Amino acid sequence: MKAELISTGTELLLGQTLNTNAYYLSQKLTTLGINVYYHTTVGDNPERLETALEQALQRSDLVITTGGLGPTLDDLTKDTVCKVMGLERELHEESLIWVQGFFAKLGRDMPENNLRQAYFPQGSRIIPNRLGTAPGAIVEKGEKIVIILPGPPFEMQPMFEETVESFLQEKVQVTPETTLHKVYRVFGMAESAVEEALGEVLTTPEGVSIALLAKQAEIHVRVAAHAQTALAAEQLLAGLTPKIESKLGDAIFGIDAEDMASSVGKLLRATKLSLVTAESCTGGLIGGAVTAVAGSSDYYHGGYVTYTNGLKKRLLGVERATLTKWGAVSAETAREMASGARLRTGADIAVAVTGIAGPDGGSPEKPVGLVFVGLATPDDVLAYRYNFFGDRQAIRALTVNGALNRVRLYLLDKAREAN
Amino acid sequence: MKAELISTGTELLLGQTLNTNAYYLSQKLTTLGINVYYHTTVGDNPERLETALEQALQRSDLVITTGGLGPTLDDLTKDTVCKVMGLERELHEESLIWVQGFFAKLGRDMPENNLRQAYFPQGSRIIPNRLGTAPGAIVEKGEKIVIILPGPPFEMQPMFEETVESFLQEKVQVTPETTLHKVYRVFGMAESAVEEALGEVLTTPEGVSIALLAKQAEIHVRVAAHAQTALAAEQLLAGLTPKIESKLGDAIFGIDAEDMASSVGKLLRATKLSLVTAESCTGGLIGGAVTAVAGSSDYYHGGYVTYTNGLKKRLLGVERATLTKWGAVSAETAREMASGARLRTGADIAVAVTGIAGPDGGSPEKPVGLVFVGLATPDDVLAYRYNFFGDRQAIRALTVNGALNRVRLYLLDKAREAN
Numbered sequence: 052m053k054a055e056l057i058s059t060g061t062e063l064l065l066g067q068t069l070n071t072n073a074y075y076l077s078q079k080l081t082t083l084g085i086n087v088y089y090h091t092t093v094g095d096n097p098e099r100l101e102t103a104l105e106q107a108l109q110r111s112d113l114v115i116t117t118g119g120l121g122p123t124l125d126d127l128t129k130d131t132v133c134k135v136m137g138l139e140r141e142l143h144e145e146s147l148i149w150v151q152g153f154f155a156k157l158g159r160d161m162p163e164n165n166l167r168q169a170y171f172p173q174g175s176r177i178i179p180n181r182l183g184t185a186p187g188a189i190v191e192k193g194e195k196i197v198i199i200l201p202g203p204p205f206e207m208q209p210m211f212e213e214t215v216e217s218f219l220q221e222k223v224q225v226t227p228e229t230t231l232h233k234v235y236r237v238f239g240m241a242e243s244a245v246e247e248a249l250g251e252v253l254t255t256p257e258g259v260s261i262a263l264l265a266k267q268a269e270i271h272v273r274v275a276a277h278a279q280t281a282l283a284a285e286q287l288l289a290g291l292t293p294k295i296e297s298k299l300g301d302a303i304f305g306i307d308a309e310d311m312a313s314s315v316g317k318l319l320r321a322t323k324l325s326l327v328t329a330e331s332c333t334g335g336l337i338g339g340a341v342t343a344v345a346g347s348s349d350y351y352h353g354g355y356v357t358y359t360n361g362l363k364k365r366l367l368g369v370e371r372a373t374l375t376k377w378g379a380v381s382a383e384t385a386r387e388m389a390s391g392a393r394l395r396t397g398a399d400i401a402v403a404v405t406g407i408a409g410p411d412g413g414s415p416e417k418p419v420g421l422v423f424v425g426l427a428t429p430d431d432v433l434a435y436r437y438n439f440f441g442d443r444q445a446i447r448a449l450t451v452n453g454a455l456n457r458v459r460l461y462l463l464d465k466a467r468e469a470n
Numbered sequence: 471m472k473a474e475l476i477s478t479g480t481e482l483l484l485g486q487t488l489n490t491n492a493y494y495l496s497q498k499l500t501t502l503g504i505n506v507y508y509h510t511t512v513g514d515n516p517e518r519l520e521t522a523l524e525q526a527l528q529r530s531d532l533v534i535t536t537g538g539l540g541p542t543l544d545d546l547t548k549d550t551v552c553k554v555m556g557l558e559r560e561l562h563e564e565s566l567i568w569v570q571g572f573f574a575k576l577g578r579d580m581p582e583n584n585l586r587q588a589y590f591p592q593g594s595r596i597i598p599n600r601l602g603t604a605p606g607a608i609v610e611k612g613e614k615i616v617i618i619l620p621g622p623p624f625e626m627q628p629m630f631e632e633t634v635e636s637f638l639q640e641k642v643q644v645t646p647e648t649t650l651h652k653v654y655r656v657f658g659m660a661e662s663a664v665e666e667a668l669g670e671v672l673t674t675p676e677g678v679s680i681a682l683l684a685k686q687a688e689i690h691v692r693v694a695a696h697a698q699t700a701l702a703a704e705q706l707l708a709g710l711t712p713k714i715e716s717k718l719g720d721a722i723f724g725i726d727a728e729d730m731a732s733s734v735g736k737l738l739r740a741t742k743l744s745l746v747t748a749e750s751c752t753g754g755l756i757g758g759a760v761t762a763v764a765g766s767s768d769y770y771h772g773g774y775v776t777y778t779n780g781l782k783k784r785l786l787g788v789e790r791a792t793l794t795k796w797g798a799v800s801a802e803t804a805r806e807m808a809s810g811a812r813l814r815t816g817a818d819i820a821v822a823v824t825g826i827a828g829p830d831g832g833s834p835e836k837p838v839g840l841v842f843v844g845l846a847t848p849d850d851v852l853a854y855r856y857n858f859f860g861d862r863q864a865i866r867a868l869t870v871n872g873a874l875n876r877v878r879l880y881l882l883d884k885a886r887e888a889n
Contacts, residue, residue, distance in 0.1 A: 068493075
């Protein structure tokens with residue numbers, strides 16, 4: 052099946068929004084064994100969308116559009132699809148009830164404009180949108196399929212996963228070639244160090260490719276296996292796993308969707324230990340990352356944000372003398388923050404961070420990017436020094452992963468001792 | 471000047487690489503006053519690239535290609551440009567010396583493939599590539615300009631900034647049309663409510679367009695003004711500002727890059743008041759957002775993450791009776807969290823949140839999305855109830871902006887009283 056993607060949105064052409072939809076959908080379609088031949092982006096302009104859609108339907112079997120569904124956009128995409136495919140619009144009662152309910156729940160009157168969101172090209176299969184007012188649609192005519200999805204990724208992605216994916220799976224059962232992907236997520240090594248460590252493993256067998264990707268605060272080792280069947284592709288992946296794991300060891304913190312916080316959460320659950328945080332330069336982002344995982348209240352109790360020296364003393368009991376002698380950004384302060392947080396909350400483990408995120412506040416002795424992680428456990432109170440590189444945002448993201456990685460390595464040891 | 475972008479690379483169509491080049495170049499061209507009408511992505515395939523390039527040259531004045539220059543790609547892009555524009559290839563001596571020098575520096579023999587990297591469409595202006603072996607080229611024929619750049623962003627971006635930007639600056643001086651943009655950022659209104667409130671303002675004068683965009687946890691009102699000169703475009707924008715501001719009032723929290731945390735920071739600075747946070751369902755994200763702004767330690771002291779009832783009592787002094795009678799997610803708990811945080815830190819203002827971010831933990835009386843914001847100030851201790859809609863991530867993002875928005879509205883009043 053030949054597919055292409057059309058993204059609608061002037062904000063994409065202005066460089067105000069990064070087109071993550073094309074990236075996400077390409078990944079999904081590739082996994083389903085559907086070949087994507089083109090991405091096209093046009094503005095919120097009916098003529099140019101029409102031209103793009105006509106051309107796409109001439110050369111491809113499947114066209115997925117994102118964007119142009121908002122109540123303020125005059126139903127750009129749905130109207131254009133009707134025009135190009137020669138279809139009338141029809142009211143979809145359930146969608147009308149849904150949009151009405153959406154506003155009822157908010158306790159507001161439904162603006163007239165939202166009525167349009169319940170009209171679809173005739174014969175459409177509706178794609179419910181749990182997270183917004185614009186449902187999508189699957190439109191089939193002859194051999195051609197157009198799938199209409201909204202632009203906001205947080206609405207579009209669940210709609211794809213809950214409705215579109217299974218629809219396409221059925222469609223493509225006739226062409227069974229498959230590519231499977233597996234991503235090993237690595238922290239604490241530079242991209243070139245990962246490459247060196249992998250060495251000969253990078254010379255892969257037929258049908259397999261390995262790519263390294265530097266992401267913010269982590270490295271991805273992405274393995275793709277292409278074979279006639281899903282089983283054969285899985286076997287290709289399985290053959291590589293022990294080799295990659297033996298080369299990278301504990302630097303791999305997660306596979307595929309497992310991020311650092313999920314990995315730490317799993318280990319806290321397994322070891323039945325509880326965690327608290329004491330944050331300075333990250334301002335709460337470590338707690339934010341830990342609690343992004345649903346159910347994290349089972350092992351995460353909370354913690355402190357002590358952005359000023361005053362609160363480091365007042366809330367965590369960091370000694371005035373420590374701050375004077377060593378400074379707020381020091382191993383000593385990190386240790387006192389961690390042990391203060393642990394004792395004052397009664398949790399098993401406390402992780403603390405203090406550092407210079409920049410752009411200001413650096414000095415020759417303590418440059419921007421210098422970060423100390425304190426770790427207080429039932430066994431010990433330790434501090435670790437890091438020199439991170441990047442802008443404020445990058446340094447804070449690296450600090451979050453660096454701190455949680457220390458917790459992870461401690462918990463890995465505990466879990467191994469227990470076995 | 472009408473422009474479009476063509477990205478070449480099978481990795482983009484497979485969803486292995488996010489197309490940040492189109493995003494980056496769109497931003498750059500928009501800033502230069504050049505209008506981008508299309509983005510097209512094709513694989514490493516000569517026929518499809520040829521079709522895309524032909525079409526682009528028919529409808530646009532400027533085409534920028536990225537990718538398809540690697541030594542293993544058979545000079546895909548340069549050959550296709552020659553074919554479509556009817557140009558011969560010629561050797562560029564300096565580039566040959568550069569590529570040879572690159573390999574000499576690495577102490578390696580130059581593979582035969584790299585020789586091709588020194589050939590360009592005749593009459594090209596060469597774009598040096600400090601960070602890789604593939605130089606780019608500016609090719610002009612008649613009224614049409616094609617700019618050829620490599621795919622890796624860390625090579626492409628310096629090449630654009632060091633050579634292409636000034637070339638284009640000169641070109642667009644002849645055609646001085648400019649588009650300027652201004653984004654009004656709104657919280658607390660649905661997209662359709664913003665549209666209704668704006669009403670007749672949406673019927674814009676010649677040269678101006680207004681688009682509404684639903685972003686995560688906020689709405690953007692994007693105004694574009696197109697005129698012969700930057701001054702005229704600025705005047706068009708300036709003419710609309712009072713109209714938009716009078717319709718949306720305090721729901722506008724920021725302009726362009728000013729997010730909610732920057733806006734609150736500015737007001738805290740102006741009123742000389744200090745802020746602390748007490749977070750439950752957001753786990754630290756409010757503090758994280760506030761401290762994303764460099765220099766925030768001037769007004770933000772820190773705070774608490776009290777994810778469990780135990781820590782709400784222990785760290786903030788929330789009464790056991792309150793938790794038993796009203797529950798952790800209640801106006802009463804939000805108020806006690808806020809006043810506990812304010813008193814225990816000595817800050818002027820404390821903002822607290824407690825809510826149900828889901829996906830579990832909801833009930834008919836207290837559904838997922840129910841959030842209370844507590845606000846303790848020198849004047850009062852108040853609580854606000856919200857019913858947010860979305861998944862866990864969306865509800866937490868809305869809670870961050872909802873809490874900070876309460877602080878902002880309080881500070882706006884204070885600032886007005888002072889005047």
